[in-house]
Amino acid sequence: MTHALMLGLAMLVDAAMGEPPWLWSRLPHPAVLLGRAVAWLDRRLNNRTRGRGVVAGLCLVAGAGVLGTLLAQLGPVIEILAAAVLLAQKSLVDHVRAVATGLREGLPQGRHAVAMIVSRDTADMTEPAVARSAIESAAENMSDGVVAPAFWFLLGGLPGILIYKAVNTADSMIGYRTPRYENFGWAAARLDDLLNLVPARITALLIALTTGTIARWQEIAADARRHKSPNAGWPEAAMARALDIALAGPRSYDGQMRDLAWVNGPGRREIGPAQIDAAADLLWRVWAVATVATLALAGLGWLC
Known part of the structure; x- marks a missing residue:
C-alpha cells in the first residue's frame, strides 16, 4: 500500500474519529509522550x-525515526491508525468552533475557550480580539497540525510524520527567546521553521485556490513576509483574504x-462568532480538497 493511499485513509479516519475521550482518558496521547521526551531532554541536557x-534535536529526530520505522513493520493498518492519531483536523475544528460557541454565551466564555488554543494574554481581550485569535490559530494549525x-x-x-511531530512539539516547548531557551531551543526552532517551510505555503495555496482568492497571491505573499513568523504568516494572510x-x-x-503588523489591514476588524464559524467551514473545505488530491495521487500511482 502506498503512502498516498494510507495518508488518504488516515485523513478520513481522523475526520471521522478525531480524538475520542474514551481512548485518551485511558492511554497517554502520543503528543503527551513526545512532550515528556522533550521535557526529559530539557532536564538532562539544557545548559x-x-x-x-543541537544534541537534543538530533536525539529527538533519531528516536522518532527509529520508532516510526519499527511501527511501520507492523503493517499498513497500524501506519494508517498512527497517522490518523498524529493528524488534528477534527480536533482543530472542534476547538475553533468552541470559541464561537463561547462568544455567543458571553465574552468571558469566549476568552476562556480561546485561552485553550493560544498562548497570548486573553483576560482583557475584546470580542474581535478573541475572534481574531481563534481564526489565526485555525489558519496556523491547519498548516502545522494537518x-x-x-x-x-x-x-x-x-x-517522516513522527519526526515532524517530535520537532514541532519541541519547538512549542523550548523554541522561545527566553534566558533558559534562547540558545538551547535554537536548533528545535530553526528545524521546525525548515520542516514547515513548504507545508505553510501549500496551506496558503489551498486556502487561496479553495476560496477563489488566488488572484491576490502577491498580496498574500507580501503580508506573509512581514509576519513575525517565517511560516505562520502564509496561511494567516490567505485566511484573512x-x-x-x-x-x-x-x-x-x-x-x-x-x-505587530496587521495582516490584510484594510479588511474588516469588527468580527465575532460568525467569522469564526466561517473559518471553521473553510478548514473543512481545504481538508476536502487535500484529501481528494491525496486519494487521486494514490489512484494515479496505482494506474501507473
Missing part, C-alpha cells in the same frame, strides 16, 4: 548552549503589548 540544543504532518507522511511514511478580515495586529504576551 543554555546551542551545542546541547497539512505539514500529512506532507511529511506522504514523503517519509510513519518515520478568504474571509475579507484583518488578522494579527497588536496583542499582549506575558503582560507586555507588542505592536
